[in-house]
Amino acid sequence: NAGVTQTPKFQVLKTGQSMTLQCAQDMNHEYMSWYRQDPGMGLRLIHYSVGAGITDQGEVPNGYNVSRSTTEDFPLRLLSAAPSQTSVYFCASRQGWANTEAFFGQGTRLTVV
């Protein structure tokens, strides 16, 4: 039972480079989301999706794009990496957007130099 799988676990990027953080879940959950975790800031919502083909912005969406072509996958794209995007990124999924348990992946630790 894999749950929520994120790849890669670690990544170093140069400023201006682009990359995609992968997230997949095998629980047939409708709702998926991306958070970033920074010291002193806690976890903040970047983007979320309530189902395939539907995405929306969270509280810190600038510099990130998402798409949801399947129920299972919810990739996060960094368009032009900046040092301010150095963070740990977590993908989460839950059956519905309310009153259901959220499950998190193991995280991707990203450093932008």
Next chain:
Amino acid sequence: KQEVTQIPAALSVPEGENLVLNCSFTDSAIYNLQWFRQDPGKGLTSLLLIQSSQREQTSGRLNASLDKSSGRSTLYIAASQPGDSATYLCAGSNAGGTSYGKLTFGQGTILTVHP
């Protein structure tokens, strides 16, 4: 806007002690509250989910309560063990609003249980 606060920021206790972690939130229209555990360099592991219609949930040595009227939730850990050492996070989910299903997290309590 929902704000979540956790007290204390850090707690160190001897093995075997019973302890309480506190979580407070500003918006009582909370849909549910979830407690997580995070080990260093790892992801978040769900411990307990309390829905708005519930007062408490129990799992093994863990018991979490929710009091919407006072804006508080507590996580009670019985007979603590060194393996309980981790950061504990609480997160509230509000109905509707501008970000459906958004979890608003507290800053966490770093728990150390020493032998």
